[in-house]
Amino acid sequence: FFLGFKLHCYVAIGTNTRGSPVSWVVLLNGPTPTHVDPLTGQRYGPGVPAMPFKTVDCLFSDTALYANIQASNAVGNVRYSVTDPVLWKELSGEAICSMRGPQSLPISLTPNTMDLEQIATQLEHSLKRLVRDERE
Numbered sequence: 001f002f003l004g005f006k007l008h009c010y011v012a013i014g015t016n017t018r019g020s021p022v023s024w025v026v027l028l029n030g031p032t033p034t035h036v037d038p039l040t041g042q043r044y045g046p047g048v049p050a051m052p053f054k055t056v057d058c059l060f061s062d063t064a065l066y067a068n069i070q071a072s073n074a075v076g077n078v079r080y081s082v083t084d085p086v087l088w089k090e091l092s093g094e095a096i097c098s099m100r101g102p103q104s105l106p107i108s109l110t111p112n113t114m115d116l117e118q119i120a121t122q123l124e125h126s127l128k129r130l131v132r133d134e135r136e
Helices: 093-099 116-135
Strands: 009-016 021-027 034-036 053-060 065-068 088-091
Touching: 021 053
Parallel strands: none
Antiparallel strands: 009 021, 009 053, 021 034, 053 065, 065 088
8 A cells, every 4th residue: 555655664563462473564764653443543753652563574565575683672672774774674675586486376266155135134133033032
């Protein structure tokens, strides 16, 4: 989405505040980065204390991949100058191209074989039965 607007953006991979792996979008179009939660669309910038992201381990786009080699990978301490080799290790474009699969993968879709009307009717009857049983 953001690439269509010619924004300088990357997908970040790191951890959330619970320590679980997570990915989100980082926009690098201003003096400070903007972090965007892809599930909610919530933007986090400077001075937002409730940012759900804890660490940044790598950034990637459709053309580049950078590994964070800074002393601290904490979101608030990371410097996002991805072209600085002291801060970020870039995977070469040749290496990225060598890992790409075929440019056009065949996709075959099969028709849905479920009877959605029957499933909806069964669900409705089950819910009515549960409500009735709860009221009795």
